[in-house]
Amino acid sequence: MRASLTASLMLTAALLAGCDAAPAETEHVEVVQPSVRSKAVQLVSDELRYRFPGVVRATERAVPAFLHGGVLRERHVVRGQRVEQGEPLATLHNPAMAPAFVAAEARVRELDASLSRLGRDVERARTLRERNLSAEEELDRLRSEREALVQAREQALAQRDETQAQLEELTLRAPFAAEVTDLDAEPGDFVAAGQPIMRLAGVAEREVAIRVPANLAARLELGQAASVSPTFDAQRLAGEIVHIGRAGESMAPIIISISNDGAPALGEAVRVQLEIVAREVTRVPLAAVVDPAGSAPYVLALNDDDTVRRVPVTPGRLAGGWVTVNGEGLAPGDGVVTAGQGRLEEGMRVRVLP
Structure with missing residues (x-):
């Protein structure tokens, strides 16, 4: 028993001595950077986007009317019809126009006959004067009379052309290729001079009119791009600012031109997006x-x-x-x-x- 205790003590002392003899070791921890x-x-440059409501309309628009009053005799078109340039639209009856043209034409024929007769008289008087058979004053009188007749004939021709033009104005014609969008008078109605008969919208180009605040209009430029899209459609059309109106302190009218290809129908509501470069x-x-x-x-x-x-x-x-x-x-x-x-x-x- 004593021998076993002694052996244990010797072993413990040996271990302690071995630990003291071992060199000290320092652990280095490396810091990993995230x-x-x-x-x-x-x-x-910041771009500010503004959206404004607008309505598609034709670039060319017209409201045809007669230059004179009368009764609408006939209307040659219906609503929604497409017409070409120069095509008849409506005819007016004015009982004073045709007689005025006939009278002016008769006056021209009368002066032509008088001028022809007076021309022969001048030639006869000139021949007699060359033979010294008449006075010089007689020849001068006939020449003056012929000159006055020539002037009267010019005035009569102008009067005839004017009445003829007025007679032709009794037929309304399309000023350009267009679509009839509305009718304002019916055959048999009496229409005054300048009273609208119908409304036309050109078929060549489309545009959108919007109104923007005056301070924003001052930052827009002609030719600036704009984006146009129907209210209930994701389609976007490229547009271009073609007119910037004056407004003072109120809203300014702006017109955006769009291509006719794939454009919304006339009168359709759209949204116009404008992008403005800011600070x-x-x-x-x-x-x-x-x-x-x-x-x-x-x-x-x-x-x-x-x-x-x-x-x-x-x-x-x-x-x-x-x-x-x-x-x-x-x-x-x-x-x-x-x-x-x-x-x-x-x-x-x-x-x-x-």
Whole structure:
């Protein structure tokens, strides 16, 4: 028993001696830097989009009317009919027009006959004068009378042409290729001079008329692009501003021209989108904004030594995965962390992945 106790004590002493003889070892722990991805802050021109309601209409429009009053004798077209340029639209009856033309034409024929007779008298008097058988005064008188008759005939011709034109005006004709959109008078109605008979809409081109605030109209330019889409359709048509009206302090009329190919029907309601370049703004990827919908959104910006700093921001308009932001200490070209923000703290050094 004593021998066993002695052996145990000797073994314990040997082990303790061995431990004291072993060299001390120090454990080195390597700090691993978090890996992140980043993108540079951009400075871009902000584009503001405005939408306005409008109605499609024809670029060429007309409201035909007669120059004189009378009874509408006949209407040659119906609502919705397409007409070509020069095609008859309606005929007016005015009992004073035809007799006036007949009288003017008769007056011209009368003066032609008188002028022919007087011409022969002048030739006869000239021949007699050459033979010294008549006085010079007689020849001068006949020549003056013939000159006055020529002037009277010119006036009569002008009167005849005028009455003929008025007679032709009793038939309305289409000023251009168009569609009859409305009828304002029926055959048998008495119409006054200038009273609308029908309404025409040209078939060549289409346009949209809108009204915008005066301060916005001042920032628009002729030839500027616009987007037109039907109210209940996703289709978009390219348009161009062709007219900017004056408004003072009120709304200004704006006209947008659109292609006739695939254009909405006349009178259809559409929406016009205008894009206006505004001031330059700073934007970052949406993924770089931490808690964008919260009360204190921020981004983690990278310093030159790859440490991160927290920059509070105010998010703005989102477009194409980028969001405009307002934040002090954030400049164009600065890197912002777009992936790996969850485990980062202020001042930590990170490894930026390519």
